[in-house]
Amino acid sequence: MTTILGISAFYHDSAATIINNGQIIAAAQEERFSRIKHDASFPKNAINFVLNYSNLKISQIDQIVFFEKPLLKFDRLLKTYLANAPFGFESFNKAIPLWIREKIFQKKILYKNLRKLDCDYKSDKNIFFSNHHLSHAASAFFPSPFDEAIILTADGVGEWATTTVAIGKNNNLEIKKEIHFPHSLGLFYSAFTYYTGFKVNSGEYKLMGLAPYGEPIYENKIKKLIDIKEDGTFRLDQRYFNYTTGLTMISEKFVNLFGQKSRDPLKDKITKFHMDIAASIQKVTEEILIKLVRSIQKEYKIKNLCLAGGVALNCVANGKIFKEKIFDNIWVQPAAGDAGGSLGAALALWYIENGNKRTVNSNDDMKGSYLGTEYTQEEIEKQLKSLGADYEVLNYEDLLNKTTNFLSNEKAVGWFQGRMEFGPRALGNRSILADPRSEKMQKNLNLKVKYRESFRPFAPSILRDNLSEWFDINTDSPYMLLVANIKSDKKIEMTEKQKKLFGIDKLNIKRSKIPSVTHVDYSSRIHTVTKRTNATYFDLISKFKEKTGCPILVNTSFNVRGEPIVNSPTDAFHCFMGTELDFLVIGNCILDKKKQDLKLKKNYINQFELD
Amino acid sequence: MRIKKITINFLSFTIKTISTFVIAIFFFVFITPIGIVIRLFKKDLLNYKFNKDKSYWIKKSNLKNNMKKQF
Numbered sequence: 198m199t200t201i202l203g204i205s206a207f208y209h210d211s212a213a214t215i216i217n218n219g220q221i222i223a224a225a226q227e228e229r230f231s232r233i234k235h236d237a238s239f240p241k242n243a244i245n246f247v248l249n250y251s252n253l254k255i256s257q258i259d260q261i262v263f264f265e266k267p268l269l270k271f272d273r274l275l276k277t278y279l280a281n282a283p284f285g286f287e288s289f290n291k292a293i294p295l296w297i298r299e300k301i302f303q304k305k306i307l308y309k310n311l312r313k314l315d316c317d318y319k320s321d322k323n324i325f326f327s328n329h330h331l332s333h334a335a336s337a338f339f340p341s342p343f344d345e346a347i348i349l350t351a352d353g354v355g356e357w358a359t360t361t362v363a364i365g366k367n368n369n370l371e372i373k374k375e376i377h378f379p380h381s382l383g384l385f386y387s388a389f390t391y392y393t394g395f396k397v398n399s400g401e402y403k404l405m406g407l408a409p410y411g412e413p414i415y416e417n418k419i420k421k422l423i424d425i426k427e428d429g430t431f432r433l434d435q436r437y438f439n440y441t442t443g444l445t446m447i448s449e450k451f452v453n454l455f456g457q458k459s460r461d462p463l464k465d466k467i468t469k470f471h472m473d474i475a476a477s478i479q480k481v482t483e484e485i486l487i488k489l490v491r492s493i494q495k496e497y498k499i500k501n502l503c504l505a506g507g508v509a510l511n512c513v514a515n516g517k518i519f520k521e522k523i524f525d526n527i528w529v530q531p532a533a534g535d536a537g538g539s540l541g542a543a544l545a546l547w548y549i550e551n552g553n554k555r556t557v558n559s560n561d562d563m564k565g566s567y568l569g570t571e572y573t574q575e576e577i578e579k580q581l582k583s584l585g586a587d588y589e590v591l592n593y594e595d596l597l598n599k600t601t602n603f604l605s606n607e608k609a610v611g612w613f614q615g616r617m618e619f620g621p622r623a624l625g626n627r628s629i630l631a632d633p634r635s636e637k638m639q640k641n642l643n644l645k646v647k648y649r650e651s652f653r654p655f656a657p658s659i660l661r662d663n664l665s666e667w668f669d670i671n672t673d674s675p676y677m678l679l680v681a682n683i684k685s686d687k688k689i690e691m692t693e694k695q696k697k698l699f700g701i702d703k704l705n706i707k708r709s710k711i712p713s714v715t716h717v718d719y720s721s722r723i724h725t726v727t728k729r730t731n732a733t734y735f736d737l738i739s740k741f742k743e744k745t746g747c748p749i750l751v752n753t754s755f756n757v758r759g760e761p762i763v764n765s766p767t768d769a770f771h772c773f774m775g776t777e778l779d780f781l782v783i784g785n786c787i788l789d790k791k792k793q794d795l796k797l798k799k800n801y802i803n804q805f806e807l808d
Numbered sequence: 809m810r811i812k813k814i815t816i817n818f819l820s821f822t823i824k825t826i827s828t829f830v831i832a833i834f835f836f837v838f839i840t841p842i843g844i845v846i847r848l849f850k851k852d853l854l855n856y857k858f859n860k861d862k863s864y865w866i867k868k869s870n871l872k873n874n875m876k877k878q879f
């Protein structure tokens with residue numbers, strides 16, 4: 198038995214993964230434990246969890262691997278300043294102390310931190326270093342259901358690479374070519390995230406959600422910032438950006454080109470301008486990705502595609518790639534961001550460096566991405582009791598029946614079952630659920646439960662077998678990483694008058710039989726559910742279908758704006774009490790808001806920094 | 809108490825100033841002239857310039873990634 202601990206830290210999303218003889222045993226992001234969104238510190242809690250889950254101590258782990266190479270990043274940093282000096286002193290002055298403190302001596306720091314967790318851990322000889330994009334690529338290929346595939350990774354930046362193409366064959370994976378910093382599709386998108394007043398590294402998902410409200414009228418202007426080749430490779434005109442050595446994403450010249458200053462999220466409203474910008478950058482991004490995907494397919498002639506890196510979380514673009522039918526099969530790593538680097542690094546070490554055999558799993562090796570914490574009924578009740586919660590314990594059948602009744606009566610339900618999801622999406626184990634047929638649900642959930650912007654869409658969880666009756670695709674999307682359109686017979690066409698409505702006003706029109714999960718452009722972020730990956734959730738939706746004829750539920754992550762997804766029953770109870778959720782279902786317990794002691798209510802939302 | 813606080817503030821201020829000073833020397837005495845010389849020789853360290861080639865891909869040279877190393 199060989200165990201490998203993969204660690205991703207000190208950059209975006211810290212996380213830990215443990216694999217045993219190549220099998221993924223447990224994985225989790227640090228933010229879920231520390232309750233700090235996108236926590237980038239050393240993931241001691243996540244490491245403790247994956248170790249406890251496998252009954253191991255640090256000193257018993259065979260190999261430990263970090264997801265990137267710190268010194269290569271330092272090389273990039275120095276060259277970037279060399280290319281810009283004398284400009285960039287302010288940012289240099291900020292970066293250097295940080296580097297001296299934590300990055301140059303990364304191995305030592307890792308060792309010291311690991312030793313704090315287990316004093317029997319006595320030598321750093323078993324610490325390895327993968328490579329940022331190799332980790333992404335490995336996370337996309339090795340767990341995939343393919344024996345052979347082309348892997349495309351794209352993100353902000355790793356060491357030097359921002360985009361890579363790799364070929365995976367059985368237990369091997371080789372990066373063939375790359376695009377290097379500062380030319381980055383991730384940073385390109387983030388520049389617009391910044392410009393439209395959202396938080397870089399987390400607001401990209403919002404920008405994507407805003408895009409369908411606008412028209413892509415700035416496409417040509419955006420193309421002045423970037424030179425795109427026929428094969429989809431690109432360079433960014435750095436005169437418009439400021440992220441290499443500046444303290445912001447974009448330059449004066451960028452602002453002048455579009456004619457409005459960056460939106461201040463505290464003061465400025467989202468207007469048609471921002472919607473049009475969102476639509477335009479989304480369109481250009483899709484064009485680049487489709488060109489890239491088409492050219493690499495032509496060159497390597499393999500019919501399977503794997504995707505990872507932050508850009509692969511752009512499920513709208515993924516949906517377009519899928520529709521183009523360039524590849525027969527596409528598989529996207531659910532933890533496509535840097536958290537997934539911990540998983541990829543561990544797998545890269547096991548297969549590439551150690552040369553172990555790989556057996557391809559036709560379903561994929563991610564176990565539905567349910568790789569996180571779980572709580573027994575006993576533990577759940579213990580936590581609820583100590584919190585002073587009022588709850589009722591039901592058997593499985595009654596639990597499903599009751600929950601279905603709440604849902605069909607337009608109640609919002611917090612749903613906490615089984616193991617926590619790894620990656621940014623909630624997939625029915627730490628989810629807030631509702632009835633998609635309800636017309637007011639989108640607004641309600643956004644404003645009263647999630648406390649977030651009313652324009653943001655919700656995703657449907659749908660029984661896999663019913664997918665093609667409702668949407669125009671027929672493929673698995675177990676990780677909510679594909680967007681598809683609603684079938685025309687479920688659509689309610691807008692009248693001419695309604696079509697002319699502007700932006701967010703369109704939200705109030707009933708667009709389909711499942712309005713709360715139909716975005717203004719009739720698209721949805723699909724989450725397919727099967728008995729195999731999530732039996733409880735499957736049973737619940739089936740019960741809902743039995744009662745209402747609708748095989749779909751609204752599924753959104755169990756948290757409020759700016760908060761990491763809930764991890765423990767305690768987190769869930771706090772979120773339940775701090776919002777207008779009507780019911781909370783944890784394990785076999787049901788909690789009714791009306792029966793709770795109102796003194797337990799807290800001002801919840803102000804705890805979290807707005808994203 | 810107050811004196812202690814003032815001393816701590818003063819010390820941390822001094823350390824910050826010294827560190828900024830050292831970093832400034834490093835930046836303007838080493839990085840800047842070297843950077844300028846490199847650019848005088850027309851070396852485009854970050855591939856800033858657009859070109860007329862067919863592709864911007866950089867072929868990965870066959871250096872095998874050594875996971876033992878931090879570079």
Ligand SMILES: [Fe+2]
Pocket residue numbers: 329333352353354355506507534535
């Ligand atoms: Fe990354």
